Amino acid sequence: MGKKKGLGVIFSVLVAFSMLVAGCGSSGSGSQSSGSGAQAPATNTASTQASGGQAAEPPKEVTLKVGAAPVPHAEILEFIKPKLKEQGVNLEVVVLDDEGQLNPALHDKQIDANFFQHVPYLDSVKTEKGYDFAVTTKVHVEPIGFYSDKLKSKDELKEGDKIGIPNNPSNEYRALILLQEQGLIKLRDGLTTYEATPKDIAENPKKLEFVEAEAATLPRALPDLAGAVINTNVVLEAKIDPNSALFREGANSPYANVITVRKGDENREEIKKLDAALTSPEVKKFIEDKYGVAVVPAF
Known part of the structure; x- marks a missing residue:
């Protein structure tokens, strides 16, 4: 009986030791597995930040x-x-x-x-x-072009006819230059800026009368005028056919x-x-x- 009892104690100790070793191995393996899993996201996050993860996002609008x-x-x-x-x-x-x-x-x-x-x-x-x-x-x-409700050609302009032109300085000059190019007037020499008014007209064979007005109002004034020099954006807004201009600036404007x-x-x-x-x-x-x-x- 004593011999069997001793063997039983030894056997019990061996089993306990085996379980302890197995437990440590399992725990170590689990720690590595868990540690590996925890480290991966951390590594990826760091990598994303280091490589400028924000660059992968759409650019800020x-x-x-x-x-x-x-x-x-x-x-x-x-x-x-x-x-x-x-x-x-x-x-x-x-x-x-x-x-x-x-x-x-x-x-x-x-x-x-x-x-x-x-x-x-x-x-x-x-x-x-x-x-x-x-x-x-x-x-x-x-x-910029010359438009009329009444005329079919600039040659139909009569002495004393009223012509509408924009009243802001640069477009007024532009309108007068266009009329000069068509031989209807001649501006005085020596103009050094993009500005001119009817006072700067040196020759006006037909004695045309010039009505200075806000550019946007010129289409509405056409019934009261022989014609008017009108900016194209105003013509388009007024639903006037730009092809109906009797004459206009060239493309080299x-x-x-x-x-x-x-x-x-x-x-x-x-x-x-x-x-x-x-x-x-x-x-x-x-x-x-x-x-x-x-x-x-x-x-």
Whole structure:
């Protein structure tokens, strides 16, 4: 009995030892497995952070507010919206009832850029108003033209006829130059700026009378005039056929409409993307297809 009892004790000790060893092995294996599993996410997280995990995310969208005349400027901007959206730029087109407020809005930082004017117009107002602006790109020319409800040809103009012309300095000069090119008047020599008024007319064989008015009102005034020199964007807004002009500027006009920004913003990434989109082959085709002779790409 004593011998059996001793063997039983030894056997019990061996079993306990085996279980202890097995338990340690199992626990170690589990720790390694668990540790491996815990370390993997930590390693991946660190790797993601180190490699700039944020770069894999879509670029942060930037909103760009551009003030514009309704036609064709805002329509062209609407056309490029999807392309800019793909590049992380949310283009917001701001159309004001009074285009004359687009430069003040830019000056006061209500918008980031504007698209409605040509350089001679900007030059005529920036000194007086104290604008510190820069031009980033030329987009299109809207050839100014002579329109009439009554005449079929400039040769039908009679002595003393009334002609409407825009009353802002640069476009008034532009209108008078167009009439001079057609042989209807001659401006005095020595004009050194893009500014002129009927007082600068040296020769007026038909004694034409000039009615100076806001450009936007000229289409409505046509019934009371022999004709008027009207900007193409105004013609389009008034639903007048631009092909009905008796004569117009050529495609080499210096009056290209431009993107204007506050000086110092020329190198903003979103402005560069805007300029690139506006001078793309797609936009050139859009302008030619949609507007024909009324709007001519300047790039």
